Amino acid sequence: MALAAGTVTPTSLLTxxxxxxxxxxxxxxVANALYGRRTxxxxxxxxxxxxxGDLCFEPGRPDGPADMHFxxxxxxxxxxxxxxxxxxxxxxxxxxxxxxGLPSPDDVGGRARLFDRALAQRRAAAVVPIxxxxxxxxxxxxxxxxxxxxxxxxxxxxxxxxxxxxxxxGAAGLTHRRAVLDDPVTAGALVSRGWDVQELRxxxxxxTPVASRFINVVPVAHEIIGRLWDRSWRRDLPDVDDETxxxxxxxxxxxxxxxxxxxxxxxxxHGEPIASAQVRxxxxxxxxxxxxxxxxxxxxxxxxxxxxxxxARARAAGCDVVFLLAAADDWPRGWYARLGFIDVGxxxxxxxSAVQRPDR
Numbered sequence: 096m097a098l099a100a101g102t103v104t105p106t107s108l109l110t111x112x113x114x115x116x117x118x119x120x121x122x123x124x125v126a127n128a129l130y131g132r133r134t135x136x137x138x139x140x141x142x143x144x145x146x147x148g149d150l151c152f153e154p155g156r157p158d159g160p161a162d163m164h165f166x167x168x169x170x171x172x173x174x175x176x177x178x179x180x181x182x183x184x185x186x187x188x189x190x191x192x193x194x195x196g197l198p199s200p201d202d203v204g205g206r207a208r209l210f211d212r213a214l215a216q217r218r219a220a221a222v223v224p225i226x227x228x229x230x231x232x233x234x235x236x237x238x239x240x241x242x243x244x245x246x247x248x249x250x251x252x253x254x255x256x257x258x259x260x261x262x263x264x265g266a267a268g269l270t271h272r273r274a275v276l277d278d279p280v281t282a283g284a285l286v287s288r289g290w291d292v293q294e295l296r297x298x299x300x301x302x303t304p305v306a307s308r309f310i311n312v313v314p315v316a317h318e319i320i321g322r323l324w325d326r327s328w329r330r331d332l333p334d335v336d337d338e339t340x341x342x343x344x345x346x347x348x349x350x351x352x353x354x355x356x357x358x359x360x361x362x363x364x365h366g367e368p369i370a371s372a373q374v375r376x377x378x379x380x381x382x383x384x385x386x387x388x389x390x391x392x393x394x395x396x397x398x399x400x401x402x403x404x405x406x407a408r409a410r411a412a413g414c415d416v417v418f419l420l421a422a423a424d425d426w427p428r429g430w431y432a433r434l435g436f437i438d439v440g441x442x443x444x445x446x447x448s449a450v451q452r453p454d455r
Contacts, residue, residue, distance in 0.1 A: 097174055098174055098354065098355040098376060098377070098378075099355065101173065101174055101175075101412075101413075102171035102172060102173055102174060103139070103171065103172040103173075103174060103177070104171045104172075108170070108171060112169060113151070113167040113168060113169045113170075114167065114168045114169075114170075114171070114172055115155070115165065115167065116141065116150070116165065116166040116167065116168060116172075117165060117166070118165075118166065119193070119194065119197060120193070121163075121165060122138060122183075122191075122193070122194055123191045123192055123193050123194070125155075126183065126185075126191035127190055127191050130191075131185070131189055131190070131191075132185055132189035133185070134184050134185065136182075136183045136184070137180050137181060137182055137183055137213075137217065138180075138181045138182075138183040138194050138197065139172075139177045139179075139180055139378070140177065140178050140179040140180075140181065140197050140198065140200075141172060141176050141177055141178070142176055142178050142200035142379070143166075143176075144200075145173065145175060145176035145200075145379070146168055146170075146172065146173070146176050147170060147173065148168065148169060148170055150166040150167065150168055151166070151167045151168075151169065152164040152165065152166055152167075153165065153167050173413065174378050174379070174412075174413065175378065175379050175412070175413025175414070176378075176379065177377075177378030177379060178198070178199075178200045178206060178378060178379045178380065178416075179197065179198050179206055179209055179210075179213070179378070179380065180213055180217075180354075180377050180378060181194060181196065181197060181209065181213055182213055182216040182217055182222075184222075196209065196248075203299055203416055203439050204297060204299075204439040204440040206380050206416050207297045207299060207380070207382075207416060207418040207439060207440065208277065208297060208440055208442070210375075210377065210380055210382055210418070211275075211382070212246050212275070213377075214350065214353065214354065214375070214377070215231045215241070215242075215244070215246060216229065216231060216246075217353040217354075218233075218242075218349040218350060218352065218353050219231035219232060219233055219242070220232060220233040220234060220235065221233070223263055225245060225259040225262075225263060226251075226255050226259055227247050227248065227249070227251035227252075227255060227256065227259070228245060228246045228247040228248045228251070229245070229246050229248075230244070230245045230246070230259070230263040230264070231243065231244060231246065232263070232264075232267055233346075233349075234267065235342075235345075235346075236342045236343070236345065236346045237267075237268070237269055237270075237342070238338070238339040238342040238343060239342060239343055239346050240271050240273045240446065240448075241346075242346055242349075243264060243267065243269050243271070243273070244264075244273040244274065244275060245259060245260055245263070245264070245273065245274040245275065246274075246275050246276075247274055247275065247276035247277075247278070247281065248277075249277070249278065250278045250280065250281060251276065251278065251281050252281070252284075253281055253284030253285045253287075253288055254288075256274050256276070256281065256285065256445070257272075257285070257288055257290075260272040260273070260274060260447075270448060271446060271447070271448035272290075272446065272447040272448065273444070273445065273446045273447075273448075274444075274445045274446075275442065275443070275444055275445075276442075276443050276445065277440070277441065277442060277443070278443075279441070279443070281443075282294070282443035282445060285445045289447065290445045290446065290447045291445070291446050291447065292443050292444070292445045292446075293422060293443065293444045293446075294422070294423040294424070294441060294442075294443055295420045295421065295422060295423060295441070295442045295443070295444060296420070296421050296422075296423050296428060296438050296440070296441060296442075297418055297420060297438070297439050297440040297441070297442060298418060298419055298420070298421055298428070298431050298432070298436035298437060298438055298439070299416060299417065299418045299436060299437060299439045300406050300417040300418070300434075300435055300436050301435050301436065301437045302435050303406070303407070303410050304403050304406055304407075304434060304435050305403070306400065306403040306404045306406075306407045307396065307399065307400035307403060307404070309396075309400075310361060310395075310396060310397060310400035311361065311362075312359050312360070312361060312400050312401055312404040313359070313360060313361075313362065314357050314358065314359055314360075315358050315359070315360045315362075315368065316358070317344075317347050317348065317358055319358075319360060319366075319368055320358040320359075320360050320368055320371050320373075320385075321344045321347070322367065322368055323360070323367075323368040323369070323370075323371050323387060323389065324343075324344065324371070324385070324387070325340055325344065326389070327387060327389075328340055328343070330390075350375060354375055354376060354377040355375070355376040355377070355412070356373065356374070356375050356376075357373070357374050357376070357405075357408060358371070358373050358385075359371065359372045359373065359374065359401050359404055359405060359408075360372075360401075361392075361397045361400065361401065363392075369388065369389045369391075369392045369397065370387065370388040370389065370392060370397035370398060370401055371385055371386070371387045371388075371401065372384070372385060372386045372387075372398070372401035372402060372404070372405050373385040373405075374405040374408055374409055376408075376409055376412050376414060378413075378414075379413055379414050379415055379416065380414060380416045380417075380418075381405075381409035381412070381414040381416070381417045381418075382417075382418055382419065383402060383405045383406070383409075383417065383418070383419040384419070386398055386401060386402060386419075386427075399434065402431075402434055403434065405417075418436075418439070419431065419436065420442065421436075423441070
């Protein structure tokens with residue numbers, strides 16, 4: 096709702112005239128006082144320089160300690176001031192600790208790196224703590240590796256990653272094992288254990304490229320863009336079955352439930368999608384996904400028009416970080432570089448599966 100409105104407007108703005116905020120050192124105090132044991136919280140990381148007014152540091156309540164002043168903002172908080180949205184969960188005892196992994200506004204790579212993991216947690220049916228990170232699960236979409244995977248934070252022992260994959264993903268009855276990680280040493284060790292590892296580059300748009308005026312890019316309903324994806328999966332993966340396609344198409348609304356998602360397409364003269372892209376906007380950070388062109392319409396500049404349109408929409412929404420993922424060893428990486436995207440980090444996707452399935 097806030098993303099649609101463009102501002103975060105809690106009820107305190109109406110009842111007290113300001114928005115209650117906290118410094119990073121104060122977050123756990125408020126969480127434990129007001130939200131103990133709740134598991135549905137997120138921490139909004141706000142850049143105070145993007146607020147339309149100064150912060151006032153005042154007592155949290157009239158009888159509060161004289162040395163404990165909280166930042167108050169006398170007006171709505173623009174969503175463009177929210178540089179990251181971080182799931183914030185209590186510990187096993189129900190108590191909140193200091194939040195970790197909060198990127199600073201100028202940490203472009205950190206914000207891009209956090210985006211997908213935070214999205215995975217927020218849309219998951221279940222989040223399971225594991226040794227070295229978390230696992231996200233969704234039994235409604237067992238064919239979606241993206242919705243049933245491990246997220247490893249920092250260096251980890253490859254044997255531990257493999258064991259945790261068996262423990263959590265195996266126990267869920269899944270036919271695949273998948274882990275997302277940043278550490279190249281762990282990735283290399285997984286290769287030696289028989290895992291397939293793909294190196295991906297986080298690429299951020301450097302600047303504001305001008306969108307094409309000659310190709311008509313339009314936002315479309317998910318059902319329309321899904322027709323292009325359906326054709327692509329059935330063409331490129333002939334063994335894919337109807338149930339897998341149903342699950343992969345049906346998972347998309349989960350994204351729209353936690354952030355702003357816009358499906359973009361170029362349509363032919365009959366209204367059929369022939370090229371696609373998706374932009375996911377969450378505060379001041381956006382991700383571009385699902386860039387695809389039907390083979391019969393390639394080399395016509397459609398993908399370029401879609402990517403630039405997605406960047407323009409994200410910029411108009413106040414996003415200063417717009418990123419995408421590209422395979423490190425494939426040609427699209429150089430193509431994105433020519434569009435103004437630069438490398439800011441590396442990610443590894445490690446998989447082990449007996450069945451090949453589409454994942455995007």
